[in-house]
Every structure is written in structure tokens, then in C-alpha cells.
Amino acid sequence: MKKLLNTLYVATEGASLRKDGENVVVEVEGVERGRVPLHMLGGIVTFGPLFVSPPLIGACAARGLTLTLLDRSGRFEARIEGPVAGNVLLRRAQYRVAEAPVEIVKSIVLGKLGNQRAVLMRALRDHAETMPNAAAAALSTAADRIARIMRRVEFATLELEVLRGAEGEAAQLYFAVFDHLIRVPEPEMRFRGRSRRPPLDAVNALLSFVYTLLTHDCRSALESVGLDPAVGFLHRDRPGRPSLALDLMEELRPVFADRLALSLINRRQLGPSDFEARDGGAVWLSDAGRKIVLTAWQERKKDERRHDFVGEAAPLGLVPFLQAQLLSRHLRGDLDGYPPWFWK
Structure with missing residues (x-):
């Protein structure tokens, strides 16, 4: 390991x-x-x-x-960074598959949807008795609809754009009920929908910051096994964008990033005073808030979970590397498919 x-x-x-x-x-x-x-x-x-x-x-x-x-x-x-590492034959295989990546994209989408649903179901299991009935019903309905999308993705022969559409549909369902996962009363800590550039509230500022940390780790994992982080499968190629790192991040971020953000808010480790409003309505983490998140991020990566495909427990911080390794093995022809990581 x-x-x-x-x-x-x-x-x-x-x-x-x-x-x-x-x-x-x-x-x-x-x-x-x-x-x-x-x-x-x-x-x-x-x-x-x-x-x-x-x-x-x-x-x-x-x-x-x-x-x-x-x-x-x-x-x-x-x-x-120093000289580019990796096997040129592996990268050639990556570029060939990128022309027709439906099966890999299907695995990535199933992993992401499964982990989004798991986040919602865990909230229902742990907090349904203390949340309003309407919130519990909304979470249950969203989880059921995401499960139906997963079945549609898993058993149908789909085109790439259809898979991207299914991923986007599930994301809308997930973020539509995300505010119900926040259990603090402060109005400044409510989630009003996803906003990115710039983030327009504290929750979006926190999510964007943690997504940046996860993207860095995913990119490093891909480079460590010799893959090109710029050439992705789910995300379209764009100059300057690490598309493959964003692909790898998709299946991990409900558990790695979203749950960490929710824990920091619900345990009151972060509050309104840890965010700063800027010109134009942008909201950013303060210096003190960033340090709290970075400490929690490092501790989170030490938590161990069993990796079903590998068959052993591993720290969460190693999961991006394990997934990058499995992806490279699939591209080399050692595995029939790319196995996504599911949180249990």
C-alpha cells in the first residue's frame, strides 16, 4: 500500500x-x-x-x-513541478479512450450518484427524527429519484451526452435539498443554490474551497500513476483545465468535500464570523476560517474506510491514488472496466 x-x-x-x-x-x-x-x-x-x-x-x-x-x-x-513522469504508452491509451469514453463515464457517474444518495440517506438515518417532516420528505424523494437515475444509467445503452445529462439532473436534485442537511439556525449559513465564480454565500465559499483541495489531491494522484490530468472523459477538454482530475473528483466529492463542509457547519467549527463579504456580493473564507478547514481536511484524510475492490481498509487520503491506479490498470487492459469508489 x-x-x-x-x-x-x-x-x-x-x-x-x-x-x-x-x-x-x-x-x-x-x-x-x-x-x-x-x-x-x-x-x-x-x-x-x-x-x-x-x-x-x-x-x-x-x-x-x-x-x-x-x-x-x-x-x-x-x-x-519537475519533469513529467509516466509511461507514454499509458498516455496514448488514455488519449485513444478519450475519443469514446462512454463506459468510463458511466462508472464515474454511477459512483457520484451513489455517493450523493448515500449522503442523503445517512442524513435521514441519523437526523430524521429531529428535522421537520417536510425536510425529511424532500430528502427521501431526492434520494429515490437519484436511485432511479442510477438504474437508468446502469442498465441502458447510453450516449455520452445522455450520461452528462443524467449527472446534471442528479446534481440539481442533490443541491435542491442540500440546505436541509444544514442543522444550524443562523441565516448567514443557509444554502441558496450552487454559485461558483464567485461564491455568493458562506456555504458556497466553503464548498468551493474544499473542492479546490480535492482537485489538487486528485491531480497529484493521476500524475503519480503517469496519467495526463488535462485529458478527461466526463469533462470536456479546455485549455488550462485539469479535466481528468475533475472527473476523478466527481465520485469523491459528496463524501470527501460535502460531508466535511456539513460537519464543520453543523458542529459549529465554522460560523458567520469565519467568512468575509467582498465587493460584488462575493463571499470568501477568512484567514482563520481557512486554517480551520485545512486542519479538518488533513484529519479527514486519516480516516479509514474499506475499499471494496481492493479488499482492504485504506485512509481516505489514499483513495484518489487508488482510483487513479485502477483507472490506469483499466486503460492498460488489465481490468475489464473502471470500478468506481462507493462510500458505505
Whole structure:
């Protein structure tokens, strides 16, 4: 089993990162605030303006560690990495399959829909007695309709656009009832529908931030097995977009991202004071809020779940790597199909 390495997140503006021997040192205003051995890291992610020394950049490139630069709100700015790894034959197979990817897309969509339904059913199981009857009925109806879409996808011979339409239909059902999963009374923490660029409320700001973290991990997992993260199957190719990383993220984000966001809100680890309103109606996580999310994200990745296809328990942080590995095995012809990951 691959070792679960840490990702170093640096969210303090004005911080400096430098190399000292075989360590990454983080300093703020000339005072050392952290020191991490390079061999324990899988990557470094920074937020906002800060300094990274050239020797550290070179050391990361030499060791295959990616350095990802995000702005203070979590939007992607740049990525620094060393030589591209991977088997050219595997990437050729990926490009060929991308011309007719229906079977892989079907698996991705089934995984996403199954995990969306599992999130709704878990909420009903755990909290139906304390939620209003109308909310419980809405969640149950959405779960049933998503199950019908899954059956339609699984047993029908479908075209790619039909599969994309089924994924979009299920997403509308899921997010239409997402507010019922929030159990705090503050009006500032209500969900009023998905908004992205920019997020227009606190819940969307939190979801967008956690999706960024998951996309980074999925991209790193794909690159670690030699796949091209830019050439996807469900998501159309677009310059600058890691389409395959977004594909891999789809089946994982109901459990990895959505449930984490709900836990942080419902356990009151995040509240209205952890968000900032900007010009034009945009809402972003504050510096303190980002640090809370990053800590919870790292802890979440340590939780173990049984991976049914692999047949053993694995930390959630390794699931993107395992799925990337299974996808590469399918593309090489070692597996008849791509097995999605289902949360149980």
C-alpha cells in the first residue's frame, strides 16, 4: 500500500518558505513557525502572497513534489513541478479512450450518484427524527429519484451526452435539498443554490474551497500513476483545465468535500464570523476560517474506510491514488472496466 504523505498548506500571508538541509522551514516575520522533512511531504500548497526560495523550488522539483500557488481565496494561480513522469504508452491509451469514453463515464457517474444518495440517506438515518417532516420528505424523494437515475444509467445503452445529462439532473436534485442537511439556525449559513465564480454565500465559499483541495489531491494522484490530468472523459477538454482530475473528483466529492463542509457547519467549527463579504456580493473564507478547514481536511484524510475492490481498509487520503491506479490498470487492459469508489 502506498504511504499516505502529508500536504503542507501555508495560509499565512507574508510567510517565507526556504530549504534547510532536508527540511522545509516556514518563517513569519523572520521567526520560524514550522519545519517539515521533505521526505514526509507529497506536495506544498500556498495561499496568497508569500516567498518561496529558489533552492526549495529546485529541491521540490528534484523530488517530484508539486508546489501549487493559490490566491488567498483558494483560486488556482500556478503550479510548479519537475519533469513529467509516466509511461507514454499509458498516455496514448488514455488519449485513444478519450475519443469514446462512454463506459468510463458511466462508472464515474454511477459512483457520484451513489455517493450523493448515500449522503442523503445517512442524513435521514441519523437526523430524521429531529428535522421537520417536510425536510425529511424532500430528502427521501431526492434520494429515490437519484436511485432511479442510477438504474437508468446502469442498465441502458447510453450516449455520452445522455450520461452528462443524467449527472446534471442528479446534481440539481442533490443541491435542491442540500440546505436541509444544514442543522444550524443562523441565516448567514443557509444554502441558496450552487454559485461558483464567485461564491455568493458562506456555504458556497466553503464548498468551493474544499473542492479546490480535492482537485489538487486528485491531480497529484493521476500524475503519480503517469496519467495526463488535462485529458478527461466526463469533462470536456479546455485549455488550462485539469479535466481528468475533475472527473476523478466527481465520485469523491459528496463524501470527501460535502460531508466535511456539513460537519464543520453543523458542529459549529465554522460560523458567520469565519467568512468575509467582498465587493460584488462575493463571499470568501477568512484567514482563520481557512486554517480551520485545512486542519479538518488533513484529519479527514486519516480516516479509514474499506475499499471494496481492493479488499482492504485504506485512509481516505489514499483513495484518489487508488482510483487513479485502477483507472490506469483499466486503460492498460488489465481490468475489464473502471470500478468506481462507493462510500458505505
